[in-house]
Amino acid sequence: MKRTVSGHVLVSVILTVLVVSMLAGCAPKSATLDAIKKAGVLEWGSDPTFEPFEFIDANNKPTGFDVELVNAIAAKLGVTAHMTSGAFDGLLMALDTHKFDLVCAAMTITPARQEKVLFSIPYYRADMGIMFDPSKNTISKPEDLVGKTVGVQTGTTGDISARKIAGVKVNSYPDIQLATLDLVNGKIDAVVNDYPVCTAYASTHPELKVIDTTTIAGEDLTQLYGIAVRKDDPAFKEAVDKALLDVVADGTYATLYRKYFFVDPPYLPK
Ligand code: ARG
Numbered sequence: 001m002k003r004t005v006s007g008h009v010l011v012s013v014i015l016t017v018l019v020v021s022m023l024a025g026c027a028p029k030s031a032t033l034d035a036i037k038k039a040g041v042l043e044w045g046s047d048p049t050f051e052p053f054e055f056i057d058a059n060n061k062p063t064g065f066d067v068e069l070v071n072a073i074a075a076k077l078g079v080t081a082h083m084t085s086g087a088f089d090g091l092l093m094a095l096d097t098h099k100f101d102l103v104c105a106a107m108t109i110t111p112a113r114q115e116k117v118l119f120s121i122p123y124y125r126a127d128m129g130i131m132f133d134p135s136k137n138t139i140s141k142p143e144d145l146v147g148k149t150v151g152v153q154t155g156t157t158g159d160i161s162a163r164k165i166a167g168v169k170v171n172s173y174p175d176i177q178l179a180t181l182d183l184v185n186g187k188i189d190a191v192v193n194d195y196p197v198c199t200a201y202a203s204t205h206p207e208l209k210v211i212d213t214t215t216i217a218g219e220d221l222t223q224l225y226g227i228a229v230r231k232d233d234p235a236f237k238e239a240v241d242k243a244l245l246d247v248v249a250d251g252t253y254a255t256l257y258r259k260y261f262f263v264d265p266p267y268l269p270k
Contacts (some may be wrong), residue, residue, distance in 0.1 A: 089155030119226030
């Protein structure tokens with residue numbers, strides 16, 4: 001008899017432990033999310049020199065596809081979003097030191113960055129672009145950059161890719177606008193940067209041409225952008241992914257895509 005009772009106790013203890021851990025598995029605790037909800041604000045970082053993803057508008061306000069996307073994600077989490085600007089190559093470090101809780105900056109998911117942070121599911125797919133003035137240079141492929149001076153933004157995938165072509169002189173700039181300025185002024189021969197950002201710039205500079213580039217030095221240049229969060233809070237990554245999927249499901253993602261890229265999204269985050 002005594003045996004049976006302790007058997008029952010044991011079974012119910014095991015069941016309780018199972019149920020509790022299953023529930024915990026459904027809604028993992030995120031310290032970051034708790035803090036954000038308490039404050040009512042999602043603090044995020046970006047480098048708003050990257051039109052049409054993030055840039056400062058005529059009223060001195062951050063705007064762009066990423067900016068509106070993060071606002072929509074924040075709304076799904078029940079909070080507002082506040083952006084802090086920083087140099088692109090310092091954003092992940094600032095995330096790590098809790099200057100903000102999320103980075104959204106047209107940031108390509110790369111293995112090197114994945115060592116430092118967690119990325120959301122990819123939310124945008126881009127090629128690389130080579131932008132130049134055809135009245136000054138003839139360029140039809142990455143190898144044509146050999147012997148030329150190329151402008152890039154420091155620490156970006158454009159920077160890393162351009163350096164892979166032997167014989168190219170790479171000038172790196174703190175932001176890509178400074179590189180494009182030097183291109184327009186004839187100080188450099190080309191700019192290597194994400195294709196959608198090149199085309200947005202060239203749309204107001206018809207003297208410039210952009211080549212869509214998918215490989216450099218044999219390497220795939222497809223850029224999948226992700227939202228970065230700290231590595232120690234996987235539950236926050238889950239919450240961001242869920243909010244992003246909600247933004248896709250209610251049609252906001254497609255609306256934003258059409259607003260900034262003038263076509264239907266060829267790819268929906270999933
Ligand atoms: N996609 C490129 C990268 O991840 C460039 C991103 C630059 N973003 C910016 N906001 N300036 O390296």
